Amino acid sequence: MADRKSDTNQDRKFTDEDLQDLVASSDSGGRVPTSRAVAILIAAVAFFWSVFQIWIADPQFWLAQHIPGLRIIGSDQTRPMHLTLAMFLAFLVYPAFKTSPRGHVPIGDWILAIVGAGCAFYVFWFSRALSDSARQGRLTEWQTADVPILNNFEGLFGTVIYPQVIVGTIGILLLLEASRRALGPALTIVAGLFLAYSYFGTGWLIPELIEHPGRSFSATVNTQWLSTEGVFGIPLGVSTAFVFLFVLFGALLDKAGAGNYFIKMAFAGLGGLRGGPAKAAVVGSAATGLISGSSIANVVTTGTFTIPLMKRVGFSSEKAGAVEVASSVNGQIMPPVMGAAAFLMVEFVGISYLDVIKHAFIPAAISYIALVYIVHLEALKKDMPALGATPSLLRMFLKVAIGFVVAGTAFYGAIWGVNTLRTVAPGVSDPIVLLVVLGLYLGALWVASARADLQMDDPNEKEIRLPVMREVVPTGLHFILPILVLVWFLMVERQSPAKSAYFAVMTMLFIILTQRPIKALMRGEGERFMEELKAGFGDLLEGMIGGARNMIGIAVATGAAGMIVATVTRTPIGTELAGLVEMLSAGNLFIMLLLVGVFSLILGLGLPTTANYIVVSSLMATVVVSLGAQEGLIVPLIAAHLFVFYFGIMADVTPPVGLASFAAAAVSGGDPIKTGFTAFFYSLRTVALPFLFIYNPVLILYGVDLGTAAGMMQAAFVFVTATFAMLLFAAATQGYFLAPSRIWETVALLLVAFTLFVPNFWLNRVQPAFETLPATQFEAALQEAEPGDRLRVIVEGPSFTTGQPTRTTLPVDVDETPPDQRLDQSGLWLMPEDDIVVMDEPMLGTPYADALSGFDFYGTDPVTIAEVQRPADRLPAQVFYIPALLLLAFVIFMQRRRQTKPAF
Structure with a gap:
């Protein structure tokens, strides 16, 4: 068995420790101080950050009703404190360069951490004074003659300087350095260019179309650091109010053991199919996308188990890595917990997060279904074996259908029960619901305690024993509870994302603290109660600290991206860029969409998804809408933002810099560039979807009322039709359907898929709309x-x-x-x-x-x-489904004559 493990791992270029360091370097900081005092300080600040975020989410409002004089802090203070803690941690945990020490914090980094945090804390501490002066354009003055050292800077400041401007200037520079350390140089360079454009206005590098007179140095710094338009604007506000709690929720859920549970579930359900490990990787990554907002962490977490198994059944190193990458990056578009950019849409578009989920659900779901089908086709082409006995597909689909019906019935039954209780006994309804939830939790733990806790499997074992669904499901039912709490408050109670995430986090805190000792008692191991309680406290601390460290990059990214947003709103670039893009695209919407997509992919070479989305949506989203209107096409604003979002997530895939592809290659031992191109090829469905819902917004359920039976029926029809079309698109791009496809068959499948997606295209050519x-x-x-x-x-x-x-x-x-x-x-x-x-x-x-x-x-x-x-x-557009399906039937007839193996 040892020889087998050696053979399996010989191509790996990184050890497990290297992989964890790769994740830490990109997501939470790669520095691990050997000094216990420094490590404790970093952990304490991270823990305080998590506690602070929980405090501002709800407890301060609740306690203010009972404690006279308790002061509630608003967004003018929560955002600066959020950035204060992020900048302090960024300089301590992210080394300046690859050659910088990892085992200790240099004195220079201590100085930068304190000064950078101090500049942000200045805005927190003097928020009231700034709101009365700087944010209204009135700055406190100093004469340079009063401060001799500043005489050297009279050319920059003039004879009068403003202390706020000095603090702001230092803060901006250090924030750009923090973003360089955490995210690489791209965002720092882009933000710096926008700052230079805002200040100078004209120059030989600035096109005449977007020239402006320029802004004074003081006005630029005032806007960017002292007002609520720049660094402390909407992007950082979303990071403070929404994103942190969702990242913390995922970190706690992962620490509790839900990640392994979801992977086991995926393998129990799909592992026995042909190419089962790849299919399980897709579903497992979709589930762990709920836990991790990081594509890289998702790749490493699930990939260390799934990639070796994929290689064992016949996938090449590059294809195994590409499957993991393609499924992991899509975790950001999968409701109910999407990437940070989805929360920014709430503010940028002006709709609720529930509406964002509604519009994103069908594209995300069919994208994952299509990826499962893609890996199935790969397995068919290579004639890959199944791991174990192949289950009955009919029985599997029947079980899934029954499960959805039962779950849906139970959920709607719960809604009816709670509403009835609130009507009959409104005064005691909430305590009763809380007791019922507690009873469900204890019941789930009682079921789990009858079985051994799940352990991580070794993918390199000589004999692979697939987990059995009936053995896996009972061990982690309590992990479903916090997810249900989140969905309940989002979709039933219609609470804000922040409050919904708060209740989900509080549920997770209770679970992570109590699951171990309660299971020990239920197993008759009372002597281990204190030991398990202590372990629960340890998990809680690690989850809180890990959630905060995972937020450092997001916080500094949204702060730095706020500079770009402020420049767009304060200069002509936001309005004049529409004319520039229209000129480049010759007024053609499709060409302009291609330009926007390419622009996103180029920026994605260096920017993370969130920053990429902020930049491109600020510049291009309204341009897409306006140019569409000029062509007579009504493009919903949410469709334009989702278009940018979808191309933004390709940042982690796109070679030559796609970090998720490099992480997957580190696990598989394959070539990272080839892995990235293969993953991009697998992700063509994700690239095609944005174009489709721009021209047919019903794909994102725009204009569909889900509150009516007719609307639900329409949504179900759209889902089924779009899924079928996307499967045909996947078959066409893979060159295999029932048998290897000829060129004309590939073209025919693409034509059928396009017709099912956008039937209006053909109807508009027959009858005017x-x-x-x-x-x-x-x-x-x-x-x-x-x-x-x-x-x-x-x-x-x-x-x-x-x-x-x-x-x-x-x-x-x-x-x-x-x-x-x-x-x-x-x-x-x-x-x-x-x-x-x-x-x-x-x-x-x-x-x-x-x-x-x-x-x-x-x-x-x-x-x-x-x-x-x-x-x-005119005729219903669906009439064109008839010739499309006839063409499909002809392709099936021709391929059945060459088919040599079952299609499933």
């Missing part, structure tokens, strides 16, 4: 429309920025307002003049005010309605 009406009939068409209809108004006029003629498509949704009041209630002000309808600036606060903000309503040329469009009566 809209009936065109003169502008003067807009009010009449608005009155005649039924509630729920949507009219489209083509608006033309001079651009506010260039003065050149431009046009856009304005969607007008018809609601329940009485027909004769619809125009007045809409906020649109129209002035008919013969055959022309002139528009005045829409009423502020209406959605039309933002949509038409690019027009100059006060210029010489008027803004007018060119035409009005209302939906035309």
Whole structure:
């Protein structure tokens, strides 16, 4: 057996310790001080950070009701404290260079940690004074003559300096250095370029289109460090309020043992199939994506077990690593716990996190289903064996269907029960629900205590014994409880993500502390109670510290990215870039989407997903919407943001710098570049999906009301159709369906998949989608429309920025307002003049005010309605499914004649 292990591991270039160091270097800091005092200090600060985040999430508001005089700190203080702790830890745990010492903290890093944290703490401590002065543009003055050393800087500051500006300048520089250490140089360089652009405004490197007069040094620093627009703006606010608690929740869940439990579940369910380890890797990575927001940690955690098993059944080193990479990076798009960028969408788009989950669910689910099918096709092509007896697929699908029905029935039964209890006994309903949850927890532990705790398997054992589902499931049922708590508060109670994560974290804290001693008592091992209780405290401490250390990179990334967001809002680049992109794309939306995708991939060579999303969405998301409107395509803002998000997650895959690919290659012993290209090829489904839901937003359930039976039926139909289409797309890209595909069969499968995804494309070429009406009939068409209809108004006029003629498509949704009041209630002000309808600036606060903000309503040329469009009566788009399915049937007929092995 030892020889077998040696043979299996001989290609590995890294030991397990090296892999853990790789994860630590990228996610939590690679420095491990040998000094006990320094290690304790770092752990204490990280633990305090976790406690602080839990405190600001809810307890301070609850205790304020019972403790007179208790002060509640708001976002003007929580964000600076969040960054204070992040910067202090960043300089202590992230070495400056690869050659820097790992075993101790150099004196220079101590100085940087204290000064950097002090600059952020200054904003925390003087938040009230700053809100009354600096954030309103009034700075406290010093004369340089009063401080002789500053005379050397009169060229920069002038004869008057501002102490806040000195603190801000140092803080900005040290934050950029902290981001360089934690994330690499890319974000530091990009943020530095944006700061330079904000300050200078003009220069030989700055295109004339985005030139501006430049901003003073004091104004730039004031905006970036002392206001709530830059470093302490929305990105850092999301990191403070939402992201930390979700990362902490994942760290605690992993420390409790849920990661191994989910992997065992995946292997118990799928390991016996052909190519089973790869399929289990996909499902296991989807589950552990709930725990780890890091693609690299996901690869190393699940890959150390799955990759060797994949290699044993016939996958090459590169393909085994690529499967793990492709499944791990998609963990960030899988609800209910998505990557940090998903929480930023809540603020950038202005929708609830529940809506983000709704829009992201179908693309994420079908992406994972397609990846399972891809590895199945790889197994078929290589004729890979199964590990053990192959289970019955029909029986497996039947069990899964029954499980979903039972789980759904139980969940809706719980909703009905809680609502009934709150109606009958509102005063005691919450304590009763809490007791029921406690009873479920104790019951799950009682079931788990009857079995031995799960242990990590060795993938290099000579004989592989697959776990059995009925043996695995009972051992970790209590891990499902905190996830249900999170989902309950998000989807049923409709609480904010922060409060939902808070309750989930508190549930996890209780579980991680009590699961060991309670199971010891239930097993009749009372003498081990204190030992297990102490071990539970140890797990809790390690989980709290690990969660905080995993947040360091995210916190400094969102702080540094805030500089970019502030520059976009304070300079012309945000508005003028639309014209630049439109010029480069020749006004074609598809070409522009390609440019945005390539831009995201290039930035992804050096930026992590969160920072990549912030940069590209700040610059490009509204451009996608506006250019789509100019082409007559209504692109929802959430679709544009998801487009950017999907390309952003490819940052960890894209060669030559994809870190997840390098991590997988370190485990598999394969070539990292080849692993990255193979993973990118496997991820083509993730690349294609954003284009599809831009042109067919129903794929993200946009406009689908899930609160009605009709909406649920439509969602189910979309899910089934999209899944089928994505499987055909996967078969086409793999060149194998029932047999190796010929070129024309691959083209036919792509054509069928495209038709199932976007049937309107063909219908629009047969029948026009809209009936065109003169502008003067807009009010009449608005009155005649039924509630729920949507009219489209083509608006033309001079651009506010260039003065050149431009046009856009304005969607007008018809609601329940009485027909004769619809125009007045809409906020649109129209002035008919013969055959022309002139528009005045829409009423502020209406959605039309933002949509038409690019027009100059006060210029010489008027803004007018060119035409009005209302939906035309035509065939249902699904009629094109018929020829598509007939073409598919012909492909199946031709491939069945060459088929040599079962398709499943």
